Amino acid sequence: MSERLAVKKTYKLFVGGAFVRSESGRYDRNQGFNVPRGSRKDVRDAVLAARNSSNKWAARTAYNRGQVLYRFAEALESRAADFHVDRSELDASIDTLVHYAGWTDKLQPVLGGINPVAAPFLSFSLPEPTGVVGILAPDSPPLLGLVAELAPVLAAGNTAVCILSDDQPLPGLDLAEVMGIADVPGGVVNLLSGRRAELAPVLAGHHALNAVVDASADDALGAEIDRLAAESVTRVRHARPTTGYDEGVRDALSRLEAVTELKTAWHPVGA
Amino acid sequence: MTETRTRIVWDYAPAPESPDHVRLRDSYGLFIGGEFVDPLDGTRVASINPATEEVVAEVAFAGAQDVSRAVQAARSAQPGWAALTGLERGKYLFRIARLIQERARELAIVESMDGGKPVRESRDVDVPLAAAHFFHYAGWADKLSYGVGGRSVEPLGVAAQIVPWNFPLLMAAWKLAPALACGNTAVLKPAETTPVTALLLAEICQEAELPEGVVSIIPGDGATGAALVREPDIDKVAFTGSTSVGKNIQAALAGRGVSLTLELGGKSANVVFEDAALDQAVEGIVNGIFFNQGHVCCAGSRLLIQESVADAVVAKLWERMGRLRVGDPLDKNTDVGAINSREQLERIEELVESGEGEGAVRRTVACELPSRGFWFAPTIFTDVAPAHRIAVEEIFGPVVSVMTFRTQAEAIEKANNSAYGLAAGIWTDKGSKAFEVASALQAGVVWQNTYNHFDPSAAFGGYKESGFGREGGPAGLRPYLRVVP
Numbered sequence: 218m219s220e221r222l223a224v225k226k227t228y229k230l231f232v233g234g235a236f237v238r239s240e241s242g243r244y245d246r247n248q249g250f251n252v253p254r255g256s257r258k259d260v261r262d263a264v265l266a267a268r269n270s271s272n273k274w275a276a277r278t279a280y281n282r283g284q285v286l287y288r289f290a291e292a293l294e295s296r297a298a299d300f301h302v303d304r305s306e307l308d309a310s311i312d313t314l315v316h317y318a319g320w321t322d323k324l325q326p327v328l329g330g331i332n333p334v335a336a337p338f339l340s341f342s343l344p345e346p347t348g349v350v351g352i353l354a355p356d357s358p359p360l361l362g363l364v365a366e367l368a369p370v371l372a373a374g375n376t377a378v379c380i381l382s383d384d385q386p387l388p389g390l391d392l393a394e395v396m397g398i399a400d401v402p403g404g405v406v407n408l409l410s411g412r413r414a415e416l417a418p419v420l421a422g423h424h425a426l427n428a429v430v431d432a433s434a435d436d437a438l439g440a441e442i443d444r445l446a447a448e449s450v451t452r453v454r455h456a457r458p459t460t461g462y463d464e465g466v467r468d469a470l471s472r473l474e475a476v477t478e479l480k481t482a483w484h485p486v487g488a
Numbered sequence: 489m490t491e492t493r494t495r496i497v498w499d500y501a502p503a504p505e506s507p508d509h510v511r512l513r514d515s516y517g518l519f520i521g522g523e524f525v526d527p528l529d530g531t532r533v534a535s536i537n538p539a540t541e542e543v544v545a546e547v548a549f550a551g552a553q554d555v556s557r558a559v560q561a562a563r564s565a566q567p568g569w570a571a572l573t574g575l576e577r578g579k580y581l582f583r584i585a586r587l588i589q590e591r592a593r594e595l596a597i598v599e600s601m602d603g604g605k606p607v608r609e610s611r612d613v614d615v616p617l618a619a620a621h622f623f624h625y626a627g628w629a630d631k632l633s634y635g636v637g638g639r640s641v642e643p644l645g646v647a648a649q650i651v652p653w654n655f656p657l658l659m660a661a662w663k664l665a666p667a668l669a670c671g672n673t674a675v676l677k678p679a680e681t682t683p684v685t686a687l688l689l690a691e692i693c694q695e696a697e698l699p700e701g702v703v704s705i706i707p708g709d710g711a712t713g714a715a716l717v718r719e720p721d722i723d724k725v726a727f728t729g730s731t732s733v734g735k736n737i738q739a740a741l742a743g744r745g746v747s748l749t750l751e752l753g754g755k756s757a758n759v760v761f762e763d764a765a766l767d768q769a770v771e772g773i774v775n776g777i778f779f780n781q782g783h784v785c786c787a788g789s790r791l792l793i794q795e796s797v798a799d800a801v802v803a804k805l806w807e808r809m810g811r812l813r814v815g816d817p818l819d820k821n822t823d824v825g826a827i828n829s830r831e832q833l834e835r836i837e838e839l840v841e842s843g844e845g846e847g848a849v850r851r852t853v854a855c856e857l858p859s860r861g862f863w864f865a866p867t868i869f870t871d872v873a874p875a876h877r878i879a880v881e882e883i884f885g886p887v888v889s890v891m892t893f894r895t896q897a898e899a900i901e902k903a904n905n906s907a908y909g910l911a912a913g914i915w916t917d918k919g920s921k922a923f924e925v926a927s928a929l930q931a932g933v934v935w936q937n938t939y940n941h942f943d944p945s946a947a948f949g950g951y952k953e954s955g956f957g958r959e960g961g962p963a964g965l966r967p968y969l970r971v972v973p
Contacts, residue, residue, distance in 0.1 A: 327637045332961055334943035335620070342947045342961060427952070440743025447738035449907075450731065450750065450953040470637050471971050478956075479947045479963050482926045482934045484919075 228252050228386075230259060230410065231393030233266035234403015239411070248301075252386050255411035260378070260419045263407035267349045267376040268425050270404030275346045275374040279322035285400050286318035286372060292399040293392075302360045302388050309462035310364040316466045317368035324373060324473055332481065339484045344477040346374030347452060348427035351420040353413060353442075355432045355458030359385035363392070365459035366430045367406065369472035378407045378426070380417055386410035414438065421445040421453075428452040428476050432459070452476075500813070503820040505607045507597050512684070515546040518554055518707070519690035521561040522700025528553040530708070535684055538604035539817050539826035539861040547683045550706035555675075555715045558704035562646045562673040563721055565701030570643050570671035574630030581626030581668060583696040584689075588619040588661075591692065595685055599657055600817040602684040604826030604862070605780050607818050617942055618661035621960075624944035625665035628965060632670060635962035641969040643671030644747055645723035648716045651686075652729045653679035653828050654783040654884075660686045662959045663726050664703060665944075670968035672724065675704045677716055681829045683707035714740075722746060724968065728785070730882075731908070731953050749957030749967040751785065751949055753882040754910030756931065757903035758788030758939065761896075762796045764915035768937065770804045773888070776913055776939035778812060778824055778866055782886040783832070785954075786911035788939055789883060792899055795892045802870060802890060806851060809866045814855050824886055827862040836864050836885035843869050843878035848889070874905060882908070896921065900928045909951030913939045932958075 229236040230253050238244075241256035274282070290311050300307055329343035350370045355362035359382050370377050381389035393408050409416060417438060421429050422445035429451060431442050439455050446453045454475040459465040515532065517524035529551030534543040550558065569577065588595065595618075596610035605614070632641055647667040651659035660676055667674045678686035690705045706712065710733070717725050717737050727737050728751040741748055758776050760769050776788025793801050817825035827833040844850050848869040857863040864885055872879050872889040879889050893899040903912055912931040914922050926934040932950045935941060942948065942960075949958040957967040 328963070330962075332943060332946040334941075334946055336941060336943065338938070338941065340941075340943065340946045342963060347951075436743065443742030444739050447735050447742065450735060450738065450752065450955060452956050455745075467973055468971060470639060474966070478932065478951050479949070479958050480926075480932060480934065480951075481947050481960075482936065483938055483941055483946075484922065484936045485938055 226250065228390045228410070230255055231390070231396070231406070231408040232259065232263045233407065236393065248387060250387065252390070252410050255409040255416055257416070257419045259409055259411070260416050261423065263378045263409055264349060264420070264423050264425050266404040266407055267378050270402060271348055271376045274376055274402060274405045279325070282372065282374060283318045283321035286314055286321065286368065289396065289399040289401060290314035290318060292395045296395050299391055300360060300388055302358065306358050306361045309465065310361045312462050313361065313365050313465045314368050316469065317372040320369070320372045320469065320473060324477070327470065328474065328477065328479065337486045339486055340481060342479050342481045344373070345480050347476045347478050348375060349425060350375045350377050350476050351426050351429045352377055352379040353417050353429070353431045353433040354379055354381050354389060355434055356382040356384050357458060358460060360388040360392070361460070361465065362432055362458040363389050365465035366432050366456065369469060370430065370476050371405065373473045373476045375476050376405045378420060379409065380413055380420060381408060381410045383413050417442060418445055421451065422448060424449040426451055428454070430454050430456060430475070432456045434458055500821050502816070504816065505597055505818045505820055507601065507818065510594050510597050512545050512598065516548060516684070516687045518548045518550050518558070519687065519705040520554070520558045521704065522694065522698070524690070527551055528557065530554050535602055535681070537601050538828055539858065541860050544598070544602050545684055547687065547707050549708040550712050552715045554706060555712060555719060558675045558706050559646060559648070559719045559721050561701035561704050562675050565699060566643070566645055566673040569673050569699060569702050574632065577669065577671065578626040578629035580696055580698050581622050581629065581665060584692055584698070585619045585622035585626060587692045587695055588615065588622065591688070592616070592619070595657060595688060597818065598688060599685050600825065603653060603656060603682045604817050604828050606822040606825045608820055608822065609780060614655055614658045617944070618658045621658070621661040621944040622665045625669040628962070629669040632965060632969065635965045636969060636971070640972040642972055644968060644970055645672060646721065647672045647674045647724040647726060647968065648719065648722045649674055649676045649726045650713045650716065650729065651676065651678055653682040654780060654785070656682040657685040657689060659728055660689055666959070666964045667724070667726070667968050668702065670965055672968050673702045675706060675716060677713050678705065678707050680709040717741065725749070726957070726967065727751070734955060747967065750955035751957070751959065752953065752955040754785050754787070754908045754950065754954050755790055755880065755882055755906050756786050756788050756908070756911040756913070757790045757792050757929070758913035759899050759903055759915065759925065760791070760793045760797070760801055761899070761916040761921065762794040763917050765917060766797060766801055766804060769915040770801065770808050772913065772915060772937065772939045773805055774808055774812070777888040778886050779940050781824055781827055781864070783828055783884055784940065786933060786940065788913050789888060790879060791888050791890045792902055793890060793892050794899070795894050798890070798892045802868070806868060809853050809868065812853065812866050814853070814863065814865055815858060824866060827864050827885065830862055832884065833862040833864060836883055836887065839878055839881060839883045840867060840887060843872070843876060843889070846876045848872045848876055848878060874902065880906070896925065900925060904930045907953040910954035911935070
């Protein structure tokens, strides 16, 4: 009897809830796998998918978004064997998801409230998602560095387009399969592998993007992102790569706040 | 075509506010390091009353060296200011609030002289809100971590602040009060056409014995502002003004790690549903677009009316517009004052011409306008298409563009169909609808059955290209603080 031949995974981009090849047909070799090299068009498709799923995800109740994030953690735990990262990094990623799952219905009482205005109005301010957020994942650690930026973006009700590390795209692409079984609606998270230097400027300059979280740790690229973001007043947060659980949650409120808008509503009282 | 109607003439006697007790100097220096100084490389420019074209006062404009000098003064003063206890910092701000109240009448008159806004508004809105803003943030100075979700925080350092000409004193208060409460020092650049009340505020800082260098006030034009944001030794830029300048500033700060807050333009939708109290709505529409001659970033300049009541609302609005009193800003009965500057008047005229050229129907109230000064009579456009420039671009004048809608979903889609997202109004008597629509609108401030209300405890700021960061309330502290991990 001949030895069984392993079934090798074909890695694909994750756009609009679907596993797709790069429209460009390009690919790179990484750790014995073919990895799609995303194109400018793939970035635009991903932004469109994120935009189109934005209102529905934002309209989910905070309780529901919390449960989806928690199921994301459950699914990641169950797929642990699939990830070729240190177990400690995987554990930190799972725990980070659990932490932010609990944030979804805490953000509003922490950042919002009733404003004691000096006039007969019920005036209140509450956080709302900024919209579509671009995430530049760091090279290292490839999984936690991505999850620690993605989790607050999702918890605050945003949708995301993530550019994965050039050198370490596999954990991010594997994460797509976890999301497929975690009830994260299609289009809410989009994952692109490829050349960051090629894709990040297209993403940051896209006028349908509302914010960028830049964890690339590349200062020159960061400055370019800033300039491109200015074209449409896109919000930018630069972050050093998150290397441990504590680091990823210590400034959780600041991470959430960076992808949040505050809306103030005034309703008359009486008259 | 311009259709006009005869204005109903009310026999009001003139009721001018007397400027007799206003004590203005002939010439103001730059306020740097706690004193008024001559510019090193700046100029001296006359600040003009836009209602009379007479000189209000001569004012020094800062040159590049002056900007550096002001930033250095702020840098030197910052450690000492931050080292004060929050209570002591707050006490200075309480003093400033009290002194603004003391000089309220004078400030209101000068604000109307320098900027052209009706004194009724300066007296009842600008000046009291400026005082209230200092009073509000004074009380935050020793409670900062409560305002930011319990986080441990420290001041950013030196804040460069640039304010517009539409609410000169109020915008200065919005900028300075939170910056100082958080332990920052500030360099404030008032607008080119309206620097005078900020210089009176500088006098108030002196009267309050604010430590020297904590606040510097350096009037100037766009070049001064551009130099200020390019100063190497600043930690924060807070800008209120046009979206195009805001984008330039954001780009200029690329890669520098300088904290930025932008409060930019708007093309805010004021949405009138068929179940609204229409007479009340008309008053709100008037307040939304003709308040401060429409020189308001959150002005309700896109009026969306449900089709079934559109004719009725437009008829009532046009009738009401005919009763607006346009003229002397210092007259207490004036509703619409002077346009802030010749340049702004030209911009309004150019956009209004484009509206006619693109096929919208223009009606402008026929009223006697003074022969001198800069004036634009209240104007309404109907038959406006969403792609017309007057439906897309900020006019920043007393001009409202009317569009209609049939369903709630269409109203939301049209309201959100803008690069801006500063404010919105909703007129309906149905509470559940108001909350649902308010939640769906991409705008930083949503007013239901009211418009243009402001309060120091309520956050203000935009979505999308209307900027980021908030002013007012605890949210207004965060842009001036660094979170200590």
